[in-house]
Amino acid sequence: MSVKLLLVGCGNMGFAMLDGWVRSAKLVPGEVFAIEPNEALRDRAARLGVPVAASADDIPADTDPTVVIFAVKPQMMREAVPAYRRFADKAAFVSIAAGTGVAALQDLLGSDAAIIRCMPNTPAAIGKGMMVVYANPNVSPETREFVTELLSASGEVAEIDDERLMDAVTAVSGSGPAYVFHFIECLAAAGEKVGLPADVAKLLAMQTVYGAASLARESGEEPGRLREQVTSPNGTTAAALGVLMGEDRLKSLVADAVEAARARGEELGKS
Incomplete structure (x- = not known):
């Protein structure tokens, strides 16, 4: 069976990517074969018209994928990956597992394996994600282009040429949505504290962050310049920024948070 892509794992991120490929017509359902042990998640993927199986043992013997994508939790990688080593002669492997480096994957798949690491983030679920990829030298230019095109269905794609930067990527864009969600929580809570009804404060906080991010993305202006334009x-606004920017409070806090995430990613990669 000739399929372009074998997807291992149809949890939240795996399914979001699969749904994006099908909706955008970057792949038709028959070009993907999915592996998912959980019956409910398997049924959800099947509703997209994609053939699915419970384990690698159920993959038809004549399956010959171009790319195998691992969308499983990092702690499951060492258990899940070896079953797909048989495809290493022809297929490239893409991993979205945080903390699992190319060297670890080569231990499981062979030193000649073509491997791409990808760090997505949760907005990929609505096609607004940030995907950052690193490819080892065994990956052909054609495969890199194919994978980049697939990932673009889930948002923006950037490429790095030094795998050591992947922990920094994780700290900024991989974990970054959680920082923004917490800022929304804090802004809404502050709105309540100054008298706004909870539902109004929440709406104001969410829409303000959404609108400001959209303006920063679409205006072409530097964020600092946009800040200055708002600040009379x-x-x-100047009074509020005096608190946030005084003694570089927010800048230092965010820098410390990103460094903590980067360091933790480095620790996980060694474990």
Whole structure:
């Protein structure tokens, strides 16, 4: 069976990617074969028209994928990956597992395996994600282009040429949505504290972050310049920024948070 892609894992991220490929017509359902041990998740993938199986043992013997994508939890990689080594002669492997480096994957798949690491983030579920990829030298330019095109269905794609930067990527864009969600929580709570009803404060916080991010993305202006445009001398915004920017409070706090995430990613990669 000739399929372009073998998807291992149809949890939240795996399914979001699969749904994006099918909806965008980057792949038709018959070009994908999915592996998912959980019956409910397997049924969900099957509703997209994709053939699915419970384990690698159930893959038809004549299956010959171009790419195998591992969308399983990092702690499951060492258990899940070896079953797909038989495809290493022809297929490239893509992993979205945080903390699992190319060297670890080569131990499981062979030193000649073509491997791409990808760090997505949760907005990929609605096609607004940030995917960062690193490819080892065994990956052909054609395969890199194919994988990049697939990932673009889930949002923006960037490429790095130094795998050591992947922990920094994880700290900024991989974990970054959680930082933004917490900021929304904090802004909504502050709105309540100054008298706004909870539902209004939540709406104001969410829409303000959404609108500001959209403007920063679409205007072409530097974020610092946009900040200056909103800030009238001695006005309300200036008063607030005096608190956030005084002694580099927010800048230092965010830098410390990103460094903590980067260091933890490095620790996980060694474990």
